[in-house]
Amino acid sequence: MSAEPLLRVEDLKTQFFTDAGTVRAVDGISFEVYEGEIVGLVGESGAGKSVASMSLLRLVESPGEIVGGEITYKGETIFGLEEGPDGELHEHENMLSNEEMRTRIRGNEIAVIFQDPMESLNPVFTVGSQLREFIELNRDLPNGEARQEAIDMLREVGIPDPEERYEEYPHQFSGGMRQRVLIAMALACEPSLIIADEPTTALDVTVEGQIIDLVDELQQKYDTSFIWVTHDMGVVAEICDRVNVMYLGEIVEQAPVDELFYDTKHPYTDALLDSMPRPDRTVEELDPITGVMPEAISPPSGCRFHPRCPDAREACKRIHPENREVARAEGHPHRAACIKHDVFGSDYEESAPLENGARGDQQLPASAVDSASGESERTDGGEHNE
């Protein structure tokens, strides 16, 4: 695609400096969001999705810090580091100041919809006054008009009797209705990009469907771009145009949505898809990913997924693959970070398969599987240090 992307993230690194060590929550991710696109950010809990999305607004709280990479939005530098004359890294001189971020970017240009609609509205003020405050804050409107605009927005997101509901408190709204209010808030200032951080996770499936339909309609009407953070592959299939799959702070696969589902290139994505409950399969037939995701504080050597990967081989313990283009579809690259693909030119084919319990028949009891994967993790760490 030739057009300049709306948002470009390059090699973003966000780390948390804790007493136990440095947690590399986001470890060098790159992706783009084009105008009018819904881009998925998918992964298990703890993969770094939320930290990544908060980094885009520079809202990472201490002890967390963005330590590297570049974020460009509409040609402006949200975050950037450059090497100064003394060899030290300095913040890019064109980087937006905190004040500019607050007044121009947050809310106005990039808005956020949070996961839990129960917690995202201030319980002591009416829904209407919160929406109005938000509109007044980001747009120059006289008093009466902000109120009217707020009521119009409530109507727009499908809240019945908006005039009456305007005066009500958040606890008088159901979960789905509150999520609609949050969407109204996000849309109120007509931002170009909305970050939706698991907006439907806390809702019933029926309400989830309605919210997704609503977002889809509104997205077409306003031509807003979305970054849709979720762990639900079903939602991804329904709504996203392109998908980034995250594992342990890294993007392991990046592709247009159909391509990702029909021509999966990374074993982790495969595993995610296999672990998704489907009506045509019983619980016994589900194929969950073995083990738990390792801590980002001491990631496994080589490919970070290898202790849980069914396709892992010896080479995977040594080689840490970057995201490389393995195919092209719909004008977008299909990138994957797995050395089984030829473009990596590794000795994957020749190396011996790893016995990590993730392979095939699932005959090991769950506890044995866990300890086995835990074991291999530790040995890897040891080998790596030698």
Place this chain on the structure above:
Amino acid sequence: MAIGEGQMDTDAGGPSEDVEAKFGWRYTFAKVMQDTTARWGLYVVAVVLLISAYTVVDSNLSRLTFGAMSDFTFAETLPIFDHPERIPPPGQGEGNVPPVFHADGSMSNPLGTDPSGRDYFTRIVYGAQVSVSVGIASTLIGFVGGTIIGAVSGFYGGRIDDLLMRMVETVYAIPPLILIIVFTVFVSGGTPDITYAIIGVGITFIPVFARIIRSEVLSVREMDYIEAAKASGVKNRNIILRHVIPNSFAPVLVYATLQIGVTILIVAGLSFLGYGAQPPTPDWGQMLNVSHGYMHSNVWLSIWPGLAILVTIMGFNLFGDGLQDALDPRIDD
């Protein structure tokens, strides 16, 4: 057509009555009234507040009517009231008259008179004004100061938190009465007055309020709506004022009601020691100060202001306790 119209949430419906009933002033009030002791506390508080409100209105009204220097009160036209401060000319009023139920008492001075011959009942009634305004003003100073410091401290954390909390703890470490007396004498330059006592007491209360609100803020600041406000570009100052403080309020409010009683007691003590209200202002503590010299000849002079302090403080404490229970969702009838 508006997008999404026609599709209704399955669980949309109107506001849930149950949820609504659990919040709001009306519910809290009803719950306080259910509790017998809290109800009586509320009655006492209401009576004391009404009396002080009346005396404030009366003195201001007479100044408006008769000029700034007027010390006339409308209440003194009533048979049971006299002027609270004016000492009767020699020969007209007798000092140390015992209360009405005593053999030498009379209905015109139901609680007797003080050594200067002023009606004691009037002075007790007017004493409510000083006690209540002092109680509320001092508590307010502690409340506002403590809330701001605690909210800023808890919200920002880190160095700001350390700095503010260490300052607050320094004040906390000094015994309050000594701090207040030193403050009063130092700031007033040797002529103590009730105003300095109010400010001094208020300052000593800041630490407690600051610590309570800070601990609340520490949990409130993790809520999603705070994060949402940040993500929509709200200034930190507005986040604190509109989102943090209103949600950390309830426990401090309860504490403040209880604190009013404590304040009244402390200021009465200060007046007794001579650092608070000065004669001829009718103040319960200061009246105790005068009357303790007459303990053997006329014990009633000490008993009436003592009773007034006791009842008022008990009223505030019982009401505060009841309010605490009413605001605590874990306590159910």
